[in-house]
Amino acid sequence: MTASYDDPTTDEKFYARALGILVGPSRRMALVMRCGNLAYWLSVMAALGWLASQVIDRDPPVTIRAATVLTPHLRPGDPVRVSYTLTRFRTCATDLTWSIYDGAGEIHSFGPLHIEAAGLPAQETYTRAWATPPQAAPGSGRLRVVLAFQCPGNYLQTLYPVTLVLPDLPIHID
Structure with a gap:
């Protein structure tokens, strides 16, 4: 066929x-x-x-090596002075917020404080004074600092910043 x-x-x-x-x-x-x-x-x-x-890119641009409270005993309204030693890997804009837990366990929040970091990455030591409320109750308390980083070139960090909560530092309000 x-x-x-x-x-x-x-x-x-x-x-x-x-x-x-x-x-x-x-x-x-x-x-x-x-x-x-x-x-x-x-x-x-x-x-x-x-x-x-x-x-x-979610790594914090700094590593806190040491934090020392220089004024462990203070009166209400006096600033808490803290010495920080840190290593900075990148230069990023930072929003700082801090909270004071007073002797009665009440939380007093401050901030945000916006800081533009400048200079090259390096190891740094500096002293920072954190405001405390004049109505803080006497007794043992603590200072908590929260850092929110927004690094240049990373556009997602403006929507969702890299957050670093530092360990609480003990203070005593007289």
């Missing part, structure tokens, strides 16, 4: 001609399509890589 093929219809000739024009003997259009496809997928991969690097 031999297969017989009928003559192509007018529609088949039309579609065959259209396909011949589209990919033609030079195959220029196919090459342009491949290059465009490659450029598209490379840009998608670059955008996803950049977004992934923004998401994984």
Whole structure:
């Protein structure tokens, strides 16, 4: 049995001609399509890589090496002076908030205080005075400091900053 093929219809000739024009003997259009496809997928991969690097960048830009209370006994309204030793890895904008837990266990919150860090990464030692409320109850209390960092170049940290809660420091309000 031999297969017989009928003559192509007018529609088949039309579609065959259209396909011949589209990919033609030079195959220029196919090459342009491949290059465009490659450029598209490379840009998608670059955008996803950049977004992934923004998401994984959640390490605090500082490490607190030591925190020493210089005024462990204070009167209500006197500032708590603390000496900090830290290592800074990056220069980032910082929002500071602090809370004083007084002798009655009440929480007095302060801040935020916005600080723009300047200079090169280094190890630093500095002293900071934290305000206390004049109505603080006498007794044993503590100071809690919370740092929220927004590093340049990471646009997700403006929406969701890197937060570092320092260990509570004991104080005594006389």
